[in-house]
Amino acid sequence: MQLSRPQPDLDIDYSEVKGKTYSCIDNCALCCLCQPELLPDEATRFRGNPVLAEGVAERHISPEVKGTAIKLKGAHGACHFLESRRCRIYDLRPHFCRLFPVNVFVGWRIQLLANLSCRGMGLPGSSLEDEARRIVARYGRADLCSQLELAKKVFTEFVRNCRDTGVAQSFSSVRNAADSLMDELTDEVGLSRILTFAEHGRTRLNASPVDIAKLVRRSDAVADIQERALMDGAELFDLPDLSLLPIYIDEKMVWEIFELKDKHIVGYVLNEDGTTEEFTRIDPNDVELMPIDEAGRSMLGEYLSTVNSRDCFLGHAAYLSDIDDYEFNFGQTYLGAIANNALDLWWRSSFIAKLNGREELGTKEIRNGIVFFDMDLLDLPTIGAFI
Numbered sequence: 001m002q003l004s005r006p007q008p009d010l011d012i013d014y015s016e017v018k019g020k021t022y023s024c025i026d027n028c029a030l031c032c033l034c035q036p037e038l039l040p041d042e043a044t045r046f047r048g049n050p051v052l053a054e055g056v057a058e059r060h061i062s063p064e065v066k067g068t069a070i071k072l073k074g075a076h077g078a079c080h081f082l083e084s085r086r087c088r089i090y091d092l093r094p095h096f097c098r099l100f101p102v103n104v105f106v107g108w109r110i111q112l113l114a115n116l117s118c119r120g121m122g123l124p125g126s127s128l129e130d131e132a133r134r135i136v137a138r139y140g141r142a143d144l145c146s147q148l149e150l151a152k153k154v155f156t157e158f159v160r161n162c163r164d165t166g167v168a169q170s171f172s173s174v175r176n177a178a179d180s181l182m183d184e185l186t187d188e189v190g191l192s193r194i195l196t197f198a199e200h201g202r203t204r205l206n207a208s209p210v211d212i213a214k215l216v217r218r219s220d221a222v223a224d225i226q227e228r229a230l231m232d233g234a235e236l237f238d239l240p241d242l243s244l245l246p247i248y249i250d251e252k253m254v255w256e257i258f259e260l261k262d263k264h265i266v267g268y269v270l271n272e273d274g275t276t277e278e279f280t281r282i283d284p285n286d287v288e289l290m291p292i293d294e295a296g297r298s299m300l301g302e303y304l305s306t307v308n309s310r311d312c313f314l315g316h317a318a319y320l321s322d323i324d325d326y327e328f329n330f331g332q333t334y335l336g337a338i339a340n341n342a343l344d345l346w347w348r349s350s351f352i353a354k355l356n357g358r359e360e361l362g363t364k365e366i367r368n369g370i371v372f373f374d375m376d377l378l379d380l381p382t383i384g385a386f387i
């Protein structure tokens with residue numbers, strides 16, 4: 001009798017979902033504004049059923065997504081199958097709808113992530129880790145192994161390119177450097193130093209995290225953070241199509257989108273059918289980064305630590321290195337990416353707080369900022385893949 005060789009355990013990281021609970025909020029349906037793609041076998045199943053076939057779109061709103069997806073009502077409203085914020089085909093809904101609020105990223109290992117734009121996150125209810133384990137079991141080992149093998153090749157090639165061009169830094173070293181710079185990442189002068197370093201500094205190969213952090217602290221704080229936040233913030237809403245604008249769900253479960261129009265940020269309530277109603281109009285120059293109180297800063301730091309441990313974010317910095325032709329040391333690129341995202345989140349938190357008549361950011365305002373931001377962070381281009 002031939003004995004089969006024992007298979008090594010798959011490297012799966014559940015640390016982000018561990019200990020978290022969530023509960024789906026009636027009347028939220030934020031997930032149903034993210035156009036779901038259909039896997040090839042689902043596309044066949046949907047096309048073969050007259051009711052489901054009605055909802056199949058020719059292409060996804062995002063030009064980067066190839067393949068079949070479900071239509072959005074009015075081209076930028078909710079999913080075709082949503083009715084009064086309830087799914088009409090709940091038992092038949094596709095794979096991507098079944099994942100929310102968990103994301104599965106495959107890089108050099110498999111990592112389970114919590115989508116922190118979900119307002120149900122942290123409410124008493126189901127264990128997110130149990131849900132994540134159920135999701136992993138549904139894929140089956142063979143599927144996960146083959147996806148992992150493909151993604152590992154991409155990461156290996158990235159590391160080889162970094163070495164060949166002399167810009168390599170170990171992943172753990174850049175993450176440790178970011179962790180040791182958490183105070184700077186949540187502070188105006190600190191952010192300015194990191195961004196100045198990211199744009200002008202140079203790190204020797206294999207510099208330790210301590211050395212990288214020292215280099216950052218020695219950098220001049222030249223980058224004008226308020227100015228940059230304003231430019232990036234306004235740019236965020238300067239998109240040609242309503243379907244591409246970032247979506248915010250407020251505390252009363254109202255869906256909101258914002259568009260840069262006639263030099264103003266115009267806020268609209270988004271209805272299920274894709275119609276919109278203007279509810280505010282703000283001069284972007286009136287939105288400044290607000291001071292953050294101690295508890296808010298601690299929440300912001302905690303969130304940025306989560307971002308720092310996400311493999312998809314590291315894959316995003318790798319993507320940036322690649323499009324920059326490996327011009328900068330990977331440590332610089334990585335710290336620049338995390339600082340830019342910290343600034344984006346701070347600006348979004350300030351923007352929403354301004355809409356709510358606030359002048360300082362505490363935990364509630366930072367939480368609102370995270371709700372507005374995390375879904376977009378998880379959608380950044382990356383190497384590796386969400387499956």
Ligand code: SF4
Nearest residue numbers: 024025028029118120
């Ligand atoms: S975002 Fe969260 S609370 Fe809202 S519908 Fe999706 S899972 Fe439920």
Ligand code: SF4
Nearest residue numbers: 032079081082087097
């Ligand atoms: S199929 Fe159902 S669960 Fe999925 S996005 Fe559409 S309405 Fe929501």
